[in-house]
């Protein structure tokens with residue numbers, strides 16, 4: 001897969017990224033069916049396959065259960081082959097989520113992720129919104145903390161996984177990357193994508209397969225065609241622990257992108 005620019009960050013990402021919720025968390029998730037976490041051999045196989053297929057982008061978060069511990073342990077010296085996106089703000093403990101967007105918590109979360117992921121830099125850190133995007137950006141310390149962490153060289157770029165149009169538009173003004181939702185049933189955030197393209201900011205798409213409610217090759221292909229016909233999409237993050245789905249997704253997306261040229 002041909003790499004794309006992540007806005008003006010200088011980072012190049014594959015148009016398909018691998019979401020890693022399902023590597024570490026199977027409680028309080030919204031997928032259509034229950035699942036068992038893959039074992040280490042299966043995770044290693046999935047990571048090797050993803051690289052072989054041209055995927056270089058991993059999306060993780062401290063709130064994804066053991067996702068970061070497992071990646072830190074299993075990536076080893078191959079960490080540099082990946083662009084790693086992590087998050088701050090959501091804490092998942094004892095089966096429940098809560099949120100802390102303070103300056104101090106943001107800094108300590110990034111420092112902990114660096115240790116857990118066994119690395120000295122994170123390529124991108126996103127604020128994991130609780131839905132109140134503007135309040136977080138205007139009244140909490142997370143944005144200033146990420147700017148400071150970027151100055152210190154611990155974070156190459158920053159952004160927000162936002163949930164509202166107003167929030168997404170503010171992210172585009174203030175930060176490097178926006179993670180927005182777009183799929184066949186939900187297009188409310190398209191103005192955010194347009195603004196990001198106009199201002200040279202990176203765009204990551206989440207929930208493009210409606211968290212697993214899109215089923216079958218033709219519906220997956222239609223979803224990819226819909227998302228990649230929107231302006232400015234750098235990469236779509238798809239979570240899968242099924243190697244057959246991973247291969248299908250790369251091949252279907254390549255077909256779609258070839259059709260655009």
Ligand SMILES: NC(=O)c1ccc[n+]([C@@H]2O[C@H](COP(=O)([O-])OP(=O)(O)OC[C@H]3O[C@@H](n4cnc5c(N)ncnc54)[C@H](OP(=O)(O)O)[C@@H]3O)[C@@H](O)[C@H]2O)c1
Pocket residue numbers: 018019020021022031032059060161205206207208209210211212213214215216220237238239240241242245246248249
């Ligand atoms: N959901 C959120 O609130 C959120 C927020 C921020 C970031 N993210 C990031 O975005 C990633 C994706 O979001 P998401 O997991 O909510 O949604 P998604 O990528 O739309 O859906 C993932 C689901 O789709 C299934 N799937 C993948 N490829 C498939 C195929 N070819 N055919 C049929 N089913 C397929 C996966 O099941 P199999 O494992 O069986 O393939 C998985 O259950 C997450 O992993 C995370 O890294 C999500």
